[in-house]
Amino acid sequence: MKLNDHILLWNHVFIQVLDVRHKKMGKEEELRSYRLPASAFLFTLRGSARVRLDDSIHRVERFHVLHGGKGMCLSVITDDVLEYYIILYKATLALTCRKEIAQLLEKENPFQNQYAFAPHYPLPLYDKVKLLEQEWRKASGLGKLHVKVLFQQFVYELLQQLYRQGIEPLKPDLVVQAVAYIREYSSRSMTLESIAEELQCSTGHLSRLFKNKMHTSPIHYLGQVRIDRAAQLLMETDATLQEIAEIVGYLDAHSLSRSFKKYKGLSPVRFKNERQHHVRKQDQDMPQKMLTYALQQTSSTRYTDIDYQYQYNVEGDLFMHGRVKITAMMIMLCLSLMLGACSAPANTNGSSQSEANSTTTASNGDGQATVQAKTRTVSTLKGDVEVPANPKRVASDQYMGHLLKLGIIPVGVRSFMLNEAWIDKSGYPKEKLVGIKDLGEFPMNLEKLTVLQPDLIIGSIEKNIDSYQKVGTTVFLPYWEGESTPGPLDKFRRISEIFGKEKEAEQWITEYENKVAEARKKIDGIVKDGETVSIVQVANKSVYVLAAEGGNYGSPTIYQMLKLPPTKKALHMKEGFENISLEVLPEYTGDHIFVYGSEDDGANQVLNSELWKGLPAVKKGQVYMYGSFSEKGDEFVMEDPYSLELQLDTIVNILLAHKK
Missing domain, CATH: 3.40.50.1980 (Nitrogenase molybdenum iron protein domain)
Incomplete structure (x- = not known):
């Protein structure tokens, strides 16, 4: 940021000094994760320490200046006795300022910037800050007025030295700060406005940055954090939904249940039952699994819907053996696709149509040529998607019964689908289900999904769609819309539209x-x-x-x-x-x-x-x-x-x- 811009903004804000303290910390004493309640200057007099501001670590000794914005996390670990002053202040833009000033503050905001340096001329700064602290302790009306004057003088001297020494302030990563703040205080009542106020920025600016980096809104991310914590408590404790709701940040069990279905795709009770069933099944299969590991020396990974990270088994290096095999298969798959593309006949008709609009020629019963599209366009809540006209390898994390009724046998589904209660009661031929692969819980296991080479994936939870799209063409069809579910017949119609089987769907609906x-x-x-x-x-x-x-x-x-x-x-x-x-x-x-x-x-x-x-x-x-x-x-x-x-x-x- 240019010095002139920095000075310009200081001249157009109202400054309120909130606190001035003279502190001492003993040798090897620690201050852990103190979240700055306002913008702050730290001026060290003697001693040495390691100071962390958010993700930046600074080594400070005598006569160092550090600055951090509101909401930054300050940690100090001393090597020797550390003596310092800390000044907390708040800068508020004047209501009558020009529009360009407000835009400059939105873009730069020096009151949130982070920097640390050793001034070449520390004693003038020391004189100002010492007198500032003395006047602050007097707490008189005239003393408070003098505090403002001294603080402005301190800032003036500091800015001069800062720019003479070529120190470039570091703009904070608002998204990192917002994520840290949300995770730390997720149980509190929180709005977009309160988060933005804590980070000293506008709601629009925070929303734009957050969505660009996290691909979701701050409030949606807050919901994810709360629901992940609720899911953990559901599995690890026997706490009631009301007790869990209160601890993770919801008003009552109803609000928690409503949000749980939105984020996880199923109710808290059903989530707990499914997971407990899955754990019991794993326990029952353990002897067989142990035998498999002993004979084949392989291990597996589980892809969770809580932290999107692979959870490694305790077999250590055995995982690498399995991962290499998976990677090799994926490489071979890619090479096969590339070779197939190279060996395909070239387009000799001079057309510039894409594959999405390409057609094939067939003949009808009279020997006349007919044109059949290879792909079709499906409208979804995430935009139009080009899908195969007649997909042969469908994977889905919901809707297995819908697919089977339309005559579509998926190549892989979510674990729960393979054990749905209707399968036994309906008399559906189990031999037709034998080849369907178990792709785990939400989200479906990406490695297993890749190996199946699906030509169409159906996902029912929005946060999983981006991951699925990396594997293949994906259609987003939410099972829950908002906090309720569309009518069951409408669900069936929507599934049929993806495959162009509306007639088959309407025939069953009429019979039903x-x-x-x-x-x-x-x-x-x-x-x-x-x-x-x-x-x-x-x-x-x-x-x-x-x-x-x-x-x-x-x-x-x-x-x-x-x-x-x-x-x-x-x-x-x-x-x-x-x-x-x-x-x-x-x-x-x-x-x-x-x-x-x-x-x-x-x-x-x-x-x-x-x-x-x-x-x-x-x-x-x-x-x-x-x-x-x-x-x-x-x-x-x-x-x-x-x-x-x-x-x-x-x-x-x-x-x-x-x-x-």
């Missing part, structure tokens, strides 16, 4: 709707005119009420397909559910209550309570128990066509059993 119409006739009269229906989910000692729209766990089947009338509360939920306390449950229940998870852990605490037993629907016996999370869930967990068919049969049979 006919079954629904027959089912409504069978249960007619069980829920009488004027009566309402509510759906309660009990899990881990918590109570959830499902919404009439945007819910799951059977909510679409009960409300939207069978047209059972919801309560007013269910109609006016902004999200797909509400997490409530047991005390207010009577306000949410209707004349008939469906209960999901009645046999799961913690359900008895709710169902055996006096409040529950006193509900009118319970007294009349108009309660319908269904579903269970269990180890791999049930047909109500997913909303693919197979699950919907099973859900319809289950709900209808339960209602008919009560009718008898």
Whole structure:
């Protein structure tokens, strides 16, 4: 920054000196991670120390000056007795300043800059700062006025020496500072405005820099940090959702559950059940794994959805052996593709069309030539994507049931997909699933995904899409939009559009709707005119009420397909559910209550309570128990066509059993 610009900004700000201190630190004493509450000067008198400002380390001795901005992290480790002054100040731009001044401050902001140097003429600075500290301690009105004058004189002398010695101030990395601040204080109430204020910058400037470097917004990143911490606590403790919510920064369990689904793609309870099932399965397979390691001397890595880092097994060098094999396979794959491209026939028609617009020629039954496109354009929330017209090798982290119903057998899916409850109950031929590879949990394992050479990848969580795109053509199709889920039939239609199989989808939807119409006739009269229906989910000692729209766990089947009338509360939920306390449950229940998870852990605490037993629907016996999370869930967990068919049969049979 030019000296004239530096001086210009000092002349257009209001300076408030916040504190002046004269400090001494003993030999080998430490000051760890002190976050500067304001811009600060540090002026050393004697001694030596290692001083760290954020990521910059400085060796200081007598008569050194350091400057850091608000929010920077200061650490000091002394080698000898260290004596120093510290001045904390705040600079505020005058409201009447010109627009170009404000723009210059946004771009440069010397009050946040970092620098450290040994002035050639330290004694004039010492005289100013010593007198400054003495006047500060007097705390009189006239003394405070003198403090401002002395501080300006100190700054004037310092700037002169700074630029004479050619010291170039270091602009702080706002993104690094923001990340550190968010991670350290994620449990606090935090807004974009409060983060920007802490870092002495505008919200727009911070947002632009953060998105360019982190590919997400500061508030979205804050949510990721909180949810990762919540996921860790879910797996490591038996704390309730309310307890976890309070410790990670959410107001209540409902807010935590809502955000958890947004970031992880599934509810906290289901996340915990899936992970526990995965751990139990690993434990059961351990003897076989140990035998494999002993015979083959290989090891594997696990790609986590928490820190995006490979977690290494304890076998040490054995991992390198496995990694070399994977790398070699990837290199061979790339060489094969390059050789294939080189050996392909050249384009002799002079066309400049790209592969995305290329076509192939086939003949119809009359021997006439027809044109078939090799690719098609699919519109997604992340823009248009060119996909193969007839993909042969599809990988997906959701939607396996949807794909199978369309006649598409994926080459790889997320672990949970291979153990979905509907597979056993629907009678789907298991031999057709044998070749589908297990690609782990969210996000799918990138190395395994690369080896499969997919020509199309479907991802349901936005933060994973960039990683998938490095492997192959990827379509982003969120399972959750905001905090609720689109209707199950709409989900099926959206999947079919990716593959150009809208006709097949509509054919099944028509058949399904006919079954629904027959089912409504069978249960007619069980829920009488004027009566309402509510759906309660009990899990881990918590109570959830499902919404009439945007819910799951059977909510679409009960409300939207069978047209059972919801309560007013269910109609006016902004999200797909509400997490409530047991005390207010009577306000949410209707004349008939469906209960999901009645046999799961913690359900008895709710169902055996006096409040529950006193509900009118319970007294009349108009309660319908269904579903269970269990180890791999049930047909109500997913909303693919197979699950919907099973859900319809289950709900209808339960209602008919009560009718008898």
